[in-house]
Amino acid sequence: MSTLLYRLGKLAYRRRGRFVLGWLVVLVAVGALLAINPPKTSTSFSIPGTQSQAVMDQLESKMPSAGGTSATFVFQASDGARVDQGDQAQAIDDVVKALDDNPYVVHASGGETQQKVSADMQKALAPVGDLKLEPLTVDGTVVPGVTVSGDGSVAMLSFQLTEDPMSLPSGATDSVVGDASAAHDAGLTVLPSSELTQTIESPMGPKEVVGLVIAAIVLFLTLGSLRLAGMPLLTAIVGVGVGVGSAYALSSVIDMTSMTPILALMIGLAVGIDYALFIVNRARRLVLDKGLAAHEAVARAVGTAGSAVFFAGLTVVVSLSGLSIIGISFLTTMALVAAGTVVIAVLVALTLLPALLGFVGERLVTAKQRDKHAAKTAASSDGTTSGPAVRWVKGVARRPAWVTVGVVVVLAALAVPVTKMNLNLPSAASSNTDTTERQSYDAISSGFSEGLNGPLIVVASDDDGLDAAAITQVKTTLAGVDHVVQVMPGGVSADGTTATFTVVPDGGPTDDDTVDLVKTLRDAGLAQQAGVTLGVTGVTAINIDMSGILSGALVPYLAIIVVISLIILMLVFRSIFVPLTATLGFVFTIGAALGATTAVFQWGWAKNLLGFDTAGPVLSFLPIIVTGILYGLAMDYQMFLVSSMRESHVHGHPGVAGVVDGFRGAARVVVAAAIIMISVFSGFIFGDDTMIKQIGFALAFGILIDAFVVRMTLIPAVMALAGEKAWWLPKWLDRILPNLDVEGDKLVKRLEAEAAEREKEPVGASA
Numbered sequence: 001m002s003t004l005l006y007r008l009g010k011l012a013y014r015r016r017g018r019f020v021l022g023w024l025v026v027l028v029a030v031g032a033l034l035a036i037n038p039p040k041t042s043t044s045f046s047i048p049g050t051q052s053q054a055v056m057d058q059l060e061s062k063m064p065s066a067g068g069t070s071a072t073f074v075f076q077a078s079d080g081a082r083v084d085q086g087d088q089a090q091a092i093d094d095v096v097k098a099l100d101d102n103p104y105v106v107h108a109s110g111g112e113t114q115q116k117v118s119a120d121m122q123k124a125l126a127p128v129g130d131l132k133l134e135p136l137t138v139d140g141t142v143v144p145g146v147t148v149s150g151d152g153s154v155a156m157l158s159f160q161l162t163e164d165p166m167s168l169p170s171g172a173t174d175s176v177v178g179d180a181s182a183a184h185d186a187g188l189t190v191l192p193s194s195e196l197t198q199t200i201e202s203p204m205g206p207k208e209v210v211g212l213v214i215a216a217i218v219l220f221l222t223l224g225s226l227r228l229a230g231m232p233l234l235t236a237i238v239g240v241g242v243g244v245g246s247a248y249a250l251s252s253v254i255d256m257t258s259m260t261p262i263l264a265l266m267i268g269l270a271v272g273i274d275y276a277l278f279i280v281n282r283a284r285r286l287v288l289d290k291g292l293a294a295h296e297a298v299a300r301a302v303g304t305a306g307s308a309v310f311f312a313g314l315t316v317v318v319s320l321s322g323l324s325i326i327g328i329s330f331l332t333t334m335a336l337v338a339a340g341t342v343v344i345a346v347l348v349a350l351t352l353l354p355a356l357l358g359f360v361g362e363r364l365v366t367a368k369q370r371d372k373h374a375a376k377t378a379a380s381s382d383g384t385t386s387g388p389a390v391r392w393v394k395g396v397a398r399r400p401a402w403v404t405v406g407v408v409v410v411l412a413a414l415a416v417p418v419t420k421m422n423l424n425l426p427s428a429a430s431s432n433t434d435t436t437e438r439q440s441y442d443a444i445s446s447g448f449s450e451g452l453n454g455p456l457i458v459v460a461s462d463d464d465g466l467d468a469a470a471i472t473q474v475k476t477t478l479a480g481v482d483h484v485v486q487v488m489p490g491g492v493s494a495d496g497t498t499a500t501f502t503v504v505p506d507g508g509p510t511d512d513d514t515v516d517l518v519k520t521l522r523d524a525g526l527a528q529q530a531g532v533t534l535g536v537t538g539v540t541a542i543n544i545d546m547s548g549i550l551s552g553a554l555v556p557y558l559a560i561i562v563v564i565s566l567i568i569l570m571l572v573f574r575s576i577f578v579p580l581t582a583t584l585g586f587v588f589t590i591g592a593a594l595g596a597t598t599a600v601f602q603w604g605w606a607k608n609l610l611g612f613d614t615a616g617p618v619l620s621f622l623p624i625i626v627t628g629i630l631y632g633l634a635m636d637y638q639m640f641l642v643s644s645m646r647e648s649h650v651h652g653h654p655g656v657a658g659v660v661d662g663f664r665g666a667a668r669v670v671v672a673a674a675i676i677m678i679s680v681f682s683g684f685i686f687g688d689d690t691m692i693k694q695i696g697f698a699l700a701f702g703i704l705i706d707a708f709v710v711r712m713t714l715i716p717a718v719m720a721l722a723g724e725k726a727w728w729l730p731k732w733l734d735r736i737l738p739n740l741d742v743e744g745d746k747l748v749k750r751l752e753a754e755a756a757e758r759e760k761e762p763v764g765a766s767a
Contacts, residue, residue: 227360475501484505
């Protein structure tokens with residue numbers, strides 16, 4: 001592997017113009033595809049195979065108009081006025097009429113879809129429950145689709161869009177919101193639901209740029225040159241430009257959530273900068289320590305550090321791709337797009353980076369830097385200086401048992417909140433109080449019931465048909481269930497075999513009582529009591545099903561990751577002890593990261609510092625996606641740090657001495673890489689999207705723990721405890737395991753042998 005990458009790095013350095021042009025062509029091609037296929041993403045999630053999705057599919061088949069995307073307008077009166085009187089009531093009626101003429105709305109007032117029904121059926125379709133829901137009447141005529149609260153302070157208009165909001169033409173939802181202008185003019189506060197305010201936002205905003213600025217500062221301090229500091233940033237931007245741009249271009253033909261490109265950007269930037277930093281730093285060290293020319297140093301850096309980059313990237317790709325075995329389509333797409341971006345980041349680091357360094361040439365290390373390094377080396381050889389990395393690792397190695405116990409106790413304590421973690425998709429209840437969706441949520445809760453923010457859709461079906469008596473029986477049965485405050489029959493399919501009921505729980509969409517209510521409504525005994533087949537769907541039910549599947553898949557997925565970790569690390573380090581400790585360290589990392597995320601976002605600890613004011617559930621797919629990402633990134637630091645220890649051990653530093661010497665050689669660049677990655681992920685914490693905020697925090701905190709507590713404290717401690725035994729491998733296993741030569745030992749020996757042969761040749765012998 002190292003020999004192949006050495007040749008690739010040498011070729012890229014020598015043919016730098018062609019390599020740069022090639023990547024420029026790829027970038028332009030992606031831009032052209034993006035222009036032809038504009039981004040098309042969605043904020044909705046679905047999981048085929050779940051009960052709620054099966055009922056939704058049934059509903060779309062039997063009653064297509066009932067299966068569309070629902071949206072609402074909430075109208076609030078001010079200063080004690082009522083929404084159901086005078087100009088305010090007339091204004092709401094005007095909004096309904098305007099929506100009837102809007103081509104993107106499925107007849108808000110009933111319009112063409114209104115059917116004539118018998119008096120018995122009208123009575124059966126009447127709502128029942130404890131909520132005070134009043135119709136809106138204007139000039140003696142009921143305005144369809146509008147419900148008024150008992151005190152007249154709030155009205156809610158529910159309607160359906162013809163398509164998913166992200167599938168509508170540009171400006172479509174703006175036109176729908178614009179139809180509510182009459183209500184504004186009448187002095188009403190109009191709060192559109194989130195379906196009408198969705199936009200495809202740029203994944204990179206001012207807050208995210210702050211993370212890049214910090215990364216640039218760290219790169220400058222590490223590499224000592226503005227020119228070199230710009231290289232990792234430039235290559236990372238090219239990588240995410242190709243990766244994220246391709247994702248957006250594919251979004252027109254592949255169902256993709258709005259989070260998918262943002263997650264790819266997050267990971268692509270972090271690994272792209274880190275991978276380039278590892279190679280550039282190794283090239284500089286080869287110039288300074290070995291006195292190599294720039295072209296040879298870059299080629300060797302690609303062959304040695306590039307091998308580590310290749311396997312580090314491979315671990316990230318494998319861990320992310322493993323998410324596809326769960327069988328959740330949106331999660332598979334999210335993981336594969338992120339994995340693809342990592343593949344591109346690795347390719348850029350191994351090809352574009354050495355080409356760009358070819359333009360830098362011998363300026364890779366300035367004369368001033370050479371002199372400074374020479375003086376430092378001379379002082380170090382006299383034993384008069386010792387850097388902070390050496391002092392730290394020596395302190396750890398002096399009391400490895402105490403350090404190990406202390407770290408384990410701290411990480412176990414951080415993981416305690418995981419036992420109370422509540423998984424769900426965050427609702428508007430956890431949005432900041434100054435947002436439209438939160439204000440709409442609060443208005444509905446105060447005027448009607450919190451449960452009306454996430455009602456359940458119950459679908460009753462009977463092949464023999466549903467008459468008024470059957471619908472009444474279903475309605476009565478549903479109303480008698482605990483935690484149900486209102487049942488509102490919807491409509492009946494054209495063939496009379498299917499009917500819908502809106503069931504309003506007494507709690508919010510993410511409350512435990514609501515979860516229990518869904519289970520109760522799905523109980524076979526209840527369906528038998530109602531005399532029909534019952535199914536439960538709706539956004540709340542879908543979210544509950546999704547959370548259940550994802551939480552159940554976490555442990556099996558974690559087990560798969562552990563097995564993969566053991567195999568890959570055993571191949572790389574040719575040791576039993578190193579893979580075991582590395583994997584155990586990762587388990588501590590993921591526990592601490594999820595524990596801290598639970599404490600912050602579910603319990604509300606330090607919420608004001610992170611820019612949100614209301615706690616809520618942890619994102620349902622956060623544990624599993626963060627596990628996949630953190631595993632790959634944790635193995636990056638394990639790879640670079642412990643491979644340096646192994647290299648030191650191979651070159652004659654036994655036991656603790658090898659740990660100290662290897663740590664000294666890798667600590668500076670690992671610290672820089674960790675700070676960069678933390679900075680990039682932290683930039684996403686302060687965005688407006690709650691889901692992105694949670695993922696950004698979990699990844700940033702996870703890297704903080706893994707790099708500084710696990711890899712740079714726990715791992716040196718246990719390595720010092722094990723001594724020479726850390727590198728033990730049974731002879732039979734040593735014979736069958738392939739030698740991947742990640743550290744490039746074979747490459748270096750071959751190159752040194754070739755150099756020695758050339759020196760032995762007499763002058764003019766080759767002529």
